[in-house]
Amino acid sequence: MMKISKIEYYLPQQLLTNEDLEKQFPEWSSERIQEKVGISQRHISSDSETVLDMAVQSSEKIFENYDRNKVDFILFCTQSPEYFLPTTACILQDRLGLRKNIGAIDFNLGCSGFVYGLAFAKGLIAGGIAKSILLVTSETYTKHIHPDDKGNRSIFGDASASAIIEKSEGNDYQFCLGTDGSGAENLMVKKGAFKKDFELNPEHEFGPENIYMNGPEIFNFTIENIPGLVKETLEVNSMTMDDIDHFVFHQANSFMLNYLRKKTKIPAEKFYIDMEKTGNTVSATIPIALKNMMDKGMLKQGDKVLMAGFGVGYSWGATIMEI
16 A cells, blocks of 8 residues: 655764763663663764754655655654644645645654654545655754763664555555553653643652653563564564564663563564664664665565664554565
């Protein structure tokens, strides 16, 4: 029913390496960070660089060899919007010089955002509303991280990924989506919107404008929910593990991913991990991984990929797509 026709991504120029972190936090070694999270460097947006700026960069790469006039809808996933209003997707339409008779909308999701974007695209295509959709996942989590928060600084990087989703005559794969808002406070920026009266978690040592992440609870949520998500996704599509050529999960950190792989009994050769040079780029991790797999020649026509995103919200989702 639909396919991913193109993917491109953009990474900011500024780098934060493990050696940089070691200089600021001498109690940590660069080797220990690499071993713990599987990341050696992250790209950090400049003070003046926003999700919109990055989205323009990743999208213009798409249009180097794709007719921008074919796009008839923009889906923009971010939790770091340009403004409360107007919609960042509307500004992106103008910055890219796209047609005016198209739809454009933002949606606020984190690590599950790319899968949800694909679900929205499927609905738009099925409803005859759009045939070519520009799906953008762009995030600058690092702007919310306190300079002394060595844990989150070692994990998150900034990036934007743009993908073209088009109607296809291929198989119609189903989605499995989930939500549990009871875990909202375990990954949150408490200040910045209209919820101004709040009490800080007593363990939160930084300000309410910074990201707070309860790592153990996020890990527990992932381990409790994602193996079942994989099983459910295979079942609703009448497939087994053997039918899937590649599994591409949200690139949270390598320890969590390897734990998940073993728990779900996914063969190592089918499970893709690629975050060493980018870190956790939130909603952009899956499209970045797919693009890198394409560039490495790892994906061939007809391959079936199970994608799973999960995290802040709590929110999770998975589906299967055929290359």
